[in-house]
Amino acid sequence: MERRGFIKKVGLGSTLLGVSGAMSMPSFAAGKAEPTFHMDFAPHFGMFKNSAPGGIVDELKFMADQGFRSLEDNNMLKRSVEEQALIGKTLESLGMRMGVFVIEGGENWKTALTTGKKEHSDLFVDTCKKSVEVAKRVGAKWMTVVPGYFERNLPMGVQTGNVIEAYKRGAEVLEKEGLVMVMEPLSDNPDLFLRHADQSYMICKAVDSPACKILYDIYHMQRNEGNLIATMQKTWDEIAYIQIGDNPGRKEPGTGEINYSNVFKFIHEKGFKGVMGMEHGNASPGVEGEKALIQAYRKVDIV
Incomplete structure (x- = not known):
């Protein structure tokens, strides 16, 4: 589909204006759409707020015009049903995919599945059920899960067993819908239970479901263990989703120490077709910073 004609085709009219505010059509709208990225990079809302200040539909149109083919939105569960439906309809009209949103219940990190407490596991499963309906509205397949904090009064093996049992329950909900929860090892603070790729790999093997895989966040894994390509190779058959961010700083590729050209070459050669x-954030503010971010991705995109 021609990306530029999407608003006319969608016919959102006053509904679009009501959700995303008065539509601004910035100067880029008069130009030619940029070439599509070869790799399926997925921006998030707010990343191009200066170039597309008219709200979520304006931002999605800008992303498509710049050659991006997907979106991710961690906060999708917090959006209204109407806004979710609008996002889903717009993505479909643009020929874009939906990446991850976060399955969370309560304080996501602190609602620890490591404890084995039934109330935490039940909340997780209930949120998985809720997420199924959201996924249908927005056309999503993958959802991020985080098992929470260490339970320091329990041995590591017992905590791991508790997480496996909770994820088995979640997988039962998602697998029959063709959906996938992707567990994300994090580096945000030392209290988090899930920190390493091999740890995630072991849990995936124990859950033994196509609905339970790894979200390999390159930024977090560089901070926690490094040796990125070798680690990805060892755990590759359980990796279903990848996230990007340079380190230090958690900005676009080229702003830190990670050789993203080599990392993306490896991912491309593995035949990865996912999102x-x-x-990450933008290294520089304003429209110029957003242009620089796009150019950074052009530089490392694999042809």
Whole structure:
């Protein structure tokens, strides 16, 4: 579909204006759409707020015009049903995919599945059920899960067993719908239970479901263990989703120490066709910073 004609085709009219505010059509709208990225990079809302200040539909149109083929939105569960439906309809009209949103219940990190407490596991499963309906509205397949904090009064093996049992329950909900929860090892603070790729790999093997895989966030894994390509190779058959961010700083590729050209070459040669979420900030502010971010991705995109 021609990306530029999407608003006319969608016919959102006053509904679009009501959700996303008065539509601004910035200067880029008069130009030619940029070439599509070869790798399926997925921006998030707010990343191009200066170039597309008219709200979520304006931002999605800008992303498509710049050659991006997917979106990710961690906060999708917090959006209204109407806004979710609008996002889903717009993505479909643009020929874009939906990347991850976060399955969370309560305080996501602190609602620890490591404890084995039934109330935490039940909340997780209930949120998985809720997420199924959201996924249908927005056309999503993957959802991020985080098992929470260490339970320091329990041995590591017992905590791991508790997480496996909770994820088995979640997988039962998602597998029959063709959906996938992707567990994300994190580096945000030392209290988090899930921190390493091999740890995630072991849990996936124990859950033994196509609905339970790894979200390999390159930024977090560089901070926690490095040796990125070798580690990805060892755990590759359980990796279903990838996220991006340079280190230090958690900005776009080229702003830190990670050789993203080599990392993306490896991912490309593995035949990865999934979404790669741009879960990072912009190195520089304003429209110029947004242009620089796009150019950074052009530089490392694999042809």
